Amino acid sequence: MTFTQAVETIREQGGNDIEHIVADYVKLKRSGSGMKGLCPFHDEKTPSFNVSAAKRYFKCFGCGAGGDVIDFIENMEGLEFHEVIYKLADRYNITIDKNSRQSSREKIHSDEEILPGIRAERTEIRKRGIVAINFKGNTGQFRPSMPEVTVSPPLSNNQAAVIRKYTGTCCFITGGIDWPPVKDSIKAAIQNNLTVNILYPGLSCIYEKEWIDYILPEVGGRISRREVIELLAAIPDNLTRSIYTTHFSENLNTNNN
Ligand SMILES: [Zn+2]
Known part of the structure; x- marks a missing residue:
């Protein structure tokens, strides 16, 4: 057959x-x-x-x-x-x-061809329910204690789809990476229904921020309002999108005041 x-x-x-x-x-x-x-x-x-x-x-x-x-x-x-x-x-x-x-x-195409390293990490990713996505060229020193894969920026749509098979949450390590590939990576991830966090070095520890909380204060000056709206529009689910949109406009108002 x-x-x-x-x-x-x-x-x-x-x-x-x-x-x-x-x-x-x-x-x-x-x-x-x-x-x-x-x-x-x-x-x-x-x-x-x-x-x-x-x-x-x-x-x-x-x-x-x-x-x-x-x-x-x-x-x-x-x-x-x-x-x-x-x-x-x-x-x-x-x-x-x-x-x-x-x-x-x-x-x-096997998952491993699309996203090298996934094969070794996938059991741990499923266990922990999260994966760190590191970018080649990242100059940051911060490493989370979670399973990790490394991609050439940006994360592609196919790579995001592979990750979605094993977990619903990913965490980007963005140190030293330009905004445009980070933006495209966030877009690919949310289009595949992944929750996106971004690793953020704090004063005494590193912690995760939701992408929307990350981009507004951290790269707010380097990105346009249009780009954020484009990203929001990529969120497939209407309800989630409206929550993000509300959140975004509230934050935007706060920043402007
Ligand atoms: Zn179980």
């Missing part, structure tokens, strides 16, 4: 089989209609990791990790999507057409 057909079949068969597959990695106990165990994606003493064959998914109420059988193996084994498909295709004796195999391999 084709690669796409194989994905569908695996979602179906692997979904029904998800309790057995997860049980290869996690000690599970029956709980209601599903199974429960200690989450493999974060440290915990009381089980909050649930697996349900009926619903064909796993979900941790401790760290928020969740998904289908493909997501589980992807994260557990650190494999790319297509690698999981080939692995499970073997398990279910599915033969993927050679031509289809070739073309899907060509089509799929």
Whole structure:
């Protein structure tokens, strides 16, 4: 069958089989209609990791990790999507057409190709729920204690999409980087529904600021009002956007007064 057909079949068969597959990695106990165990994606003493064959998914109420059988193996084994498909295709004796195999391999750029370093860090990123994005050419000395990837500025849309697979929050380390690539990076991140913080050196420690709080006082003089509005317009969700817009205009008024 084709690669796409194989994905569908695996979602179906692997979904029904998800309790057995997860049980290869996690000690599970029956709980209601599903199974429960200690989450493999974060440290915990009381089980909050649930697996349900009926619903064909796993979900941790401790760290928020969740998904289908493909997501589980992807994260557990650190494999790319297509690698999981080939692995499970073997398990279910599915033969993927050679031509289809070739073309899907060509089509799929692995996460590691898009964002070098993600493979080594992704388990930790999921565990911690945040990733630091450092920029090549950064002259700052500050380093947060969190998993980190380094990109050539700006962060691209594809790179932001890869990060979004593992966490909803990123934190930029911007020391010494010009505003235009920082702006494009913020835009790529918020367009992929990432919450963006910026690392900010304080008096006695380093802490994170939300990007909007960062840009107004810190680079306020170097950016135009139009640029901030452009960034705000990139926020996909209307409600969030209106909150940011209100926040922005309030801050702008304060700064002007
Ligand atoms: Zn968890």
